[in-house]
Amino acid sequence: xxxxxxxxxxxxxxxxxxxxxxxxxxxxxxxxxxxxxxxxxxxxxxxxxxxxxxxxxxxxxxxxxxxxxxxxxxxxxxxxxxxxxxxxxxxxxxxxxxxxxxxxxxxxxxxxxxxxxxxxxxxxxxx
Amino acid sequence: xxxxxxxxxxxxxxxxxxxxxxxxxxxxxxxxxxxxxxxxxxxxxxxxxxxxxxxxxxxxxxxxxxxxxxxxxxxxxxxxxxxxxxxxxxxxxxxxxxxxxxxxxxxxxxxxxxxxxxxxxxx
Numbered sequence: 001x002x003x004x005x006x007x008x009x010x011x012x013x014x015x016x017x018x019x020x021x022x023x024x025x026x027x028x029x030x031x032x033x034x035x036x037x038x039x040x041x042x043x044x045x046x047x048x049x050x051x052x053x054x055x056x057x058x059x060x061x062x063x064x065x066x067x068x069x070x071x072x073x074x075x076x077x078x079x080x081x082x083x084x085x086x087x088x089x090x091x092x093x094x095x096x097x098x099x100x101x102x103x104x105x106x107x108x109x110x111x112x113x114x115x116x117x118x119x120x121x122x123x124x125x126x127x
Numbered sequence: 128x129x130x131x132x133x134x135x136x137x138x139x140x141x142x143x144x145x146x147x148x149x150x151x152x153x154x155x156x157x158x159x160x161x162x163x164x165x166x167x168x169x170x171x172x173x174x175x176x177x178x179x180x181x182x183x184x185x186x187x188x189x190x191x192x193x194x195x196x197x198x199x200x201x202x203x204x205x206x207x208x209x210x211x212x213x214x215x216x217x218x219x220x221x222x223x224x225x226x227x228x229x230x231x232x233x234x235x236x237x238x239x240x241x242x243x244x245x246x247x248x249x250x
Contacts, residue, residue: 034209041202045241047175048195051186052247055179066176074175078168085164088157095154127172 022109023102030087033080040077043070078123083116149208156205159197167198183248192249199241207234 018024043065050061064070090108093099099108170191174182186192207230214226 031213034206035213038206038210041206042237044171045199045237045244048241048244048248051179051182052244058179058182062176062179078172081164081168085161089161092154092157123168123172126169 022106026087026109026112030084030091033084033087037077037080037084040073040080043073075120075124079116079120082119082123083112086112086115086119149212153205153208156201156208159201160205163194163198163201166194170194171198186245186248189249192245195245196242199238199245203234203238207231210234 047058047061047065050058065074090099090105090112093108094105099105171194174185177185186195210230211227214223214230218226
C-alpha cells in the first residue's frame with residue numbers, strides 16, 4: 001500500500017474556478033441553512049427557559065422574539081427549516097439511487113427553492 | 128519510497144465497522160424530523176407572543192410537550208452530526224478535535240437545557 005502513486009492523480013475542481021450551478025448552490029445552501037438554524041434553536045431554547053423561569057423573564061424573552069428583529073430571525077428560521085427539510089428529502093431520494101441524473105437533480109433543486117418559499121408563506125399564514 | 132504507514136493512511140478516514148454509523152444516524156434522524164418538524168412548527172409556533180399563563184397551559188398538554196421534547200432530542204442529535212461533518216471538511220488537526228468536542232457539548236447543553244425547561248413547565 002505504501003507505494004501507491006499519490007502525486008499524479010486528477011484534482012477535484014477548486015471552488016474558486018468552479019462554475020456555479022444549481023446543484024452546487026442548492027447543496028451549499030443546504031449546509032448553510034442547517035448550520036444557521038443554530039441561531040433560531042438557541043432563541044427557542046432560551047424562550048423555553050424563560051417560560052420555565054417566570055412571567056417577568058418570559059416577557060423579556062418573548063418581547064425580543066416577537067420584536068421586528070426577532071420576527072425576522074424566526075421568519076428566516078422557518079424558511080431555513082423548510083429548505084433544509086426539502087433538501088434532506090432530495091438526499092433521501094438520492095440515497096436510494098434515484099434522481100441522480102442532472103436533469104432530475106435540477107428539477108428537484110427548483111422544487112426545493114420554490115417549495116421552501118411556498119411552505120414558508122403557508123406556515124406564516126397558518127401560524 | 129515513501130514512509131507512509133497504513134495506520135497513517137487510514138487515520139481520520141473512519142474506522143472499520145462503524146463507518147456507516149454516522150450516515151445511518153443522519154438518515155434516521157432526517158426521516159424523524161420530517162415528521163416532527165411540521166408537528167412542532169404548527170403546535171409550538173402559535174405560542175410565541177402569547178401570555179405566559181397561556182404558554183404554560185399549552186405546554187402542559189402532553190401532546191405538545193412530547194412533540195417539543197422529541198424535537199429537542201432529535202434536532203440536536205442531527206445538528207451535532209451535521210456540524211461535525213462541516214468541521215471535518217474545513218478544519219484540521221487539533222482545532223478540528225476541539226471544534227467537534229465543543230459542538231457536542233453545545234448540542235447536548237442546549238438539548239438538556241430545553242428538556243429541563245420543558246419539564247418544569249409541563250409538570
